[in-house]
Amino acid sequence: MIEVNNLHKSFGKLKVLKGITEKVKESEVVCVIGPSGSGKSTFLRCLNLLETPTSGDIWIDGEKITDSKVDINKIREEVGMVFQRFNLFPHMTALKNIALAPIKVRGLSEKEAYDRARALLKKVGLEDKADVYPNSLSGGQQQRVAIARALAMRPKVMLFDEPTSALDPEMVGEVLNVMKDLAKEGMTMVVVTHEMGFAREVGNRVLFMDEGIIVEKGTPQEIFYNAQSERTKSFLSKIL
């Protein structure tokens, strides 16, 4: 589903990604862990071209998105993204937040889009919040709306950029539960996270990144209980 070959990204002189090569299969849930500054968010943002790779190639669903002729917007329609800070549109109700892109991008009628949005709100357990503006929602609720908003485009892949890092602890669970359901339905997911519990329970594979490379990868079991690299071990010892 996703194939990344020798991906490099630099910001000026700062090399953030130094050659990432990785494949994500359909319906796979891949969790990316690593210290801050390791490049894991940048890696994720390259997958929908929010960051333009300096070099290297990325294929999504067989399409080479790093090709200069490719229509970025078309790619992004198929790749949903959930942000750390939710980034809901504050001037729209929860329902409108979800319905906007299907109307504008997919060309759905308002009725179709709002029906779809209502169904998604129900799915994330917020059907009673349709007409509420984001600032009246808790962080956990906002993030669930943000997930519903991304799903409304019916993407093939979902990217999560530290989706629970900006949440109060008691709200982390509700967001993770929505993500677990999504994983069970067979969504292909790449999740940058510090939630080791989620990675262990839901992740098919875990990538440990540090200083712009994938230091170690394996099943959650392998990474969490039988890490080979010293860097992985020292990182895990600090957070577990």
Added chain:
Amino acid sequence: MSLLDSYLHHAIAVFPSLLRGAVITVEVTTFAIFFGLILGTIAAFGKLSKRSVFKIPSSIYVDFIRGTPLFVQILIFYYGIPGLINGITGEVFRIDPIIAGIAVCSINSGAYNAEIVRAGIKSVDRGQMEAARSLGMTERQSMKEVIMPQAVRLIIPPLGNEFIALLKDSSLLAVISVHELSKNGMLYVSKTFAAFPAYISVALVYLALTMGISRVLNYIERRLGVSDRSE
């Protein structure tokens, strides 16, 4: 006749011509707000553009206008440019003072508006654009549906101040004999020498006009505030 009686007499006598002047002032200001907004929005997007064909002319425009006095701009536009055209073509070229006044005020106001609009757009969180783009919306759609509606709320209050300043600054058009509010006051004084009551009356009419604009703007701000309950 006491001094007070005489002043009251002049204040009443000057009033009809001040009203006529106020109509011109409002007319010039309204047109200048309209064209100034268009110019300002274009220049704001020019300055925000990554492409230097748009960015450089916009920056020069804004810097030149904001760095020179309106009074001098009026003189250049009304006397300087027709003089230049005359010098080149050998034909006498005249501009209607009101048209010239509207043009100069629009150009002047546009430069200030550009900075206000630019600042408003810039202060919308970057994550908003990223979220919109990540959903597959084009840059234009994201700007229209997501960024601008939020920016407008930030832009309106400073823009209101700009409109009020513009209305007051239009008094400088007296120098090219636009018969606006101040000019009509000056004409009355030149006939009667009743400077105090006439100019106080002029000031009060300006005050009434600016308070009127404030009212309208407050109403708009309240309307936007209700339908748009973001942080």
